[in-house]
Amino acid sequence: MQRPTMEDVAARAGVSRALVSLVMRESPKVSPHRREAVLRAAEELGYSPHAMARSLASRTSTVLGVMVSDLHNPFFAEIVDGLDAAARAEGFELIINTGGRSASREGRAVESLLSFRPAGLVLLGPAVPAAAIASAADRAPVVLVARSSRLRTVDTVNDDGEAGSQLAVDHLVGLGHTRIAHLDGGHGSQAAPRKRGYTRAMRRHGLEPVVLPSEYTDVAGAKTAGRLLERVDELPTAIVAANDFNAVGAISALEESGLEVPRDISVIGYDNTSLAALSHVALTTVDQPRREMGRLAAEALLQRVREGRTEPVRHLLQPKLVARSTTTAPPEPHR
Incomplete structure (x- = not known):
């Protein structure tokens, strides 16, 4: 079955497509009666507005792009957990891709994310050249996690x-x-x-x-x-x-x-x-603190997006040693 469209909702509710668009954008210009009719039609058809299309139409994005250096490394997965929780709490969604630890692939991955016109980008452990990061930051706010930068247009979250x-x-x-x-x-x-x-x-x-x-x-x-x-x-x-x-x-x-x-x-x-x-x-x-690093990255990005902050943020977290079972005193030398 094809995904229901805004036109389908308009036909079911007996209203114009423009009115459906206003309802989906939560415009106050729609009467309660018509709003209820549109939402009821949308529910019957199983229609939900496409986040990307809504962002492009309104020229404001609620999408954050995330480029992960290595999807096999659980370190990045745990950072994404923190990112996702913080982003969702503020009404944002994540789009995630990977560069496979290759600088050239990462460059293409960043360009792919930018094509979605996200509110901002988070790059996790990127190997992409600094020039590509600077170029991306000219088009959207950028936060680096597990990578340093001196660019004023880029925020960073690292441990020491x-x-x-x-x-x-x-x-x-x-x-x-x-x-x-x-x-x-x-x-x-x-x-x-x-x-x-x-x-x-x-x-x-x-x-x-x-x-x-x-x-x-x-x-x-x-x-x-x-x-x-x-x-x-x-x-x-x-x-x-x-x-x-x-x-x-x-x-x-x-x-x-x-x-x-x-x-x-x-x-x-x-x-x-x-x-x-x-x-x-x-x-x-x-x-x-992986999840904390993700939360701080999301907060830094949203400060630039919503508050217009221009000064760079440099989070440097202090690590701790966790002793378990793979370390002990050295073996006695053979006599």
Whole structure:
């Protein structure tokens, strides 16, 4: 069956299409009698106004575009939960797409969202170039989550990744570890401050940093852990992974090789996603308040949309360490 149209509602109610449009836009110019007739006809036909068409007709949008860097990462799903709750509370809907962690695909994804003429955009962990972000901000308000920016036209919501990695290293050193490796997030958003925090904390403790290139995925975590296992004489007693996803991949590769986590090697993730809290994973990790980050992003966007704020907002949230079952004291050296 075809979706009922405004014309169908008008014919059923015996009124003009223009009058139906006024009712759907909640115009006060319609009499109660005619409003009731239109709404009754709409209900009988199962008609509901299309949010995008209504936005285009009224030149005001109640749609927010959301570009997610990686749909496989539960970290972003939990941010979207916070975004969605805050947006719906203010009468806005979300349109979501993904860039698949590819800068070129993300660029196309952003352009696709802009074609819907949204009230604003939220970009989650984008790898898209800064120039593309600036261009998007010229056409709609933009908020970046898990990505920094110096643009005055762009708001940001981040955790302090440098501080978070330092918490991870401090925790491991407190357990007695001295050989601690870091699997970095490659070109992923916020990988640089996390690596910087790890390196600074290691040097503060008088330890030598060991950074292995990786990415924010479980596959990359497993591959990098596999390369680490080839360095038998230099095997660390602990790993600070790029994120939870990366950590789970590393643990899988380590345990397949015959090592036991944490008896033989400790592992720390980053993000504290729902994955980390699963009882059979029980991953020690650094917590980012994901839903709070989503709420703050929505609020920042709506402040620009509704209040006309022009000064940039820079939310920097402080992370916390959540100790679970994947970290313990290092194994005793073989005699």
